[in-house]
Every structure is written in C-alpha cells, then in structure tokens.
Amino acid sequence: MIPANRPGISGGAQGKGSGVRTKDIALIALFAAIMVVLGFFPLIELPLVPAPFTSQTLGVILAGSILGARRGGLAILLFVVLVLVGLPVLPGGRGGLGVVLGPTGGFILAYPVGAFVVGLLTERLWRRYNLGVALLCNAVGGALVLYVIGIPWMAVAAGLPLGRAITSSVVFLPGDAIKVVIGSLAAVAVRRAYPLIEPRAEVAR
Amino acid sequence: MLSLYHDARSPVHALPAGAKLLTLFAVGTGLFFVRSLPGLGITLAVVVALYAVARVPWRTAWGQLRPVLPFTALILVAQLVLTDWRTAVLVGVRILVLVLLANLVTLTTRTSAMITAIEVALGPLRPLGVRPERVGLLVALTIRFIPVIKEQADQVRAAQKARGVERSFAFLTPLLIKTLRLADGLGEALDARGLDAEPPRRRS
16 A cells, blocks of 8 residues: 655645644544553553553654654544543553542643644654654653643642652653653654654744 | 443432533632641542442442552652641542542543533634534544554564564554554545535525
8 A cells, every 4th residue: 555645745734724634533543542552561560650650651752753743642632532531541441530630640631742742843853853863852742741741730739849749750760761762763663664744844934 | 442431320420511520620629729627528528428429339439549549648658758747638638539529520421421521612612623523533433443453463462472572562663554554544434434524504
C-alpha cells in the first residue's frame, strides 16, 4: 500500500481550511487506543507506586512525535475523555473521575498538553530531526510539561509546599528518562519509514 | 470493554449527569476552603451516606478507592513529618472525600450520559470549529480499536520472541507502522460511509 499522505503530495492537517479530515479521525482514535494498550505493558512493576510509573507517558511522546501537535494532542485528549467518562483505561483497570481529581490527576490532565508540545517542537525541527532532536522534543513535552502541571497539582491536593513536592517527584526521573529514550528511538524509526508530519517554518519569516 | 458504571436504581442514578458533575466540581473546589475537622468529618459522612443511597456495594466502592490509598498514606506521612497531625488528617480526609465523591459520580452515571454531558459542555466552542457531536463517535471508534491494537502488539511480540528479540519495547516501531498503514484503509472506509458529509440543513 502506498502511503497517500507524504508531505507535499496531499493536503495535510492544516490544509483545506476546515476541521479534521477523516483519515485524521482514524489516526486520532488509533493513537488513543495505542495509549490504552500501552497501559497493559508495565515499564517497571512496583506494587506501591501509583500512576506515573506506567508506560503510558510513552503514548504521549509517540502521539506528539508521530502525529504532530494537533492530531497528537487530540488523540491524547480523547484518551483523557475515555478516563473521564468512566472507562477503565488506566493501568490496573483504573479510570473515572476519582483518579483525575486525586493527587496524581494533574499528570493525567497534563498528558494532552504534553503531546501537543512534543508535536509542536517536532514540527518546528522536522527538517533536521534526528535522535538528538527527538530526545530534546520528547524530554520537554513528554516529561517537563507533565511535571510543570502535575507537580503543583499534587502540591495543592496534598497540601505540601511546592519545593517538597518537587523533591519527592525525583523518583519519577529514571522511569521518565527511559521512556523518553524508547519513545525517541521509535519516533526516529517511524519518521524514516512513514513520515506524517508536515514541517512548520522554523523561524517566523 | 466494561465500564466502571454500576447499574442500580437509585435517586443518585436518576440525577442528570450534568447536575452530578457540576455538584462534584463545586464540592471539589469548596473542600479547599474547609479548614475545620468536624466540618470535613460531616462531609465525609454525607458522602458515605450517599453511597448507601446509591446502593453501591461496599466491595465495589472499596475496589475503586483502594488504588488511591497507598499514595494518600505517603502524603499523610509527609504531612506528619512536616506539619502537625491536625493538618495531616485534614489533608487526608479531604483527598478521601474528593475521590469518594468523584468515584460515586463515575459509578452511578452511564458512559453514554457522561459523553452527552461532555458534548453539551463543548457546545459553546462550536464557533471555534469544535464539533461536539464527534466525541461519541471518537470514543466508540477507540473502544473498537483497542482489541485490534492489542492483537497487533501481541502478534509483533510473538514474532520477535520467535526470532530471539528480547528487548521489551522492540515491538513499538513495527506496531506503530502497522497502525499507520491501518489508518489509510480506515480513512477510506470512513469516507465511504459519508462521515465527513455535512449534516442536512433546514432551509430558512
């Protein structure tokens, strides 16, 4: 099958004016499903540690770096909708409003923003995309953005001072570093085989 | 995929989804202004009573609450070290009330009612190009795709195991490329079913 969506051949996500094209709808739903399936494969199994130690942030990185800002962000937003409407799509069959409003819920709400930022950076740097660039984009969107939203949320929910919440979040770093590396390797390989993103102007002209 | 919804007939089930969600967000915000232990205690008692009214079995309620407990315990310990027991209890009970109430909304509201509530909430964004009526379709598509993706992942993993590849995430790249190929066909299938057709408009 010939990929019909090579950049420059057919109109991309931002072409043709209005809305999201049908293939984009399929892609968005497929990546939301990938995000769910990633929850079935634990990265590191630790009985006591909650949500953030899953491979699902890998889905955030993959959606952003393969689909781009808009479609990637929407795919992960759709995943969050699945959680909100009460489907057990988080690891361990969890889901529902309780997880989102709990102390670690900020990380889940940050997922779509993270995917959007990964996508935005990837689009800007698409022409010179390589493993190094991928690591940078994915570390910023797939880890930093999640911390910036998730940690203050946790500090407020837990009534902890922000500094304290930051230091206690250091436990997430090794797992997140592994996920950024795995996600970047996959993103570079997929870009070579099946590029979907249309590059954006790197500097506003 | 089974939803977390627990089917029963109760006044809590009968409430409209939008009303339950608005109450949840109002209570969730209000909780942060309650600084008195008795006040929080009463709130907790009311929420527990609501579970009884909603006829949610204790086992189900406990199963939903349990994942939050280890983390809440960690927070309690941190609070005890950093502040006093009073603040620790205050924070702990606040988390419990919020999570219990949120779980209650999830347990007593059908997924379809929740989706409708989201579509209504997105209505005002229509001028920005948001199409709220697509939420239900996208959720349905995703639920349908989950077993498809799971099966593809299992296939790739089995094939790699047979060839002696042991790295646990080596299946990602082949899985992603298979998925992207799948999207080409699906896009055409959706087009053929007239997904993008404008809804018929009434003449004015």
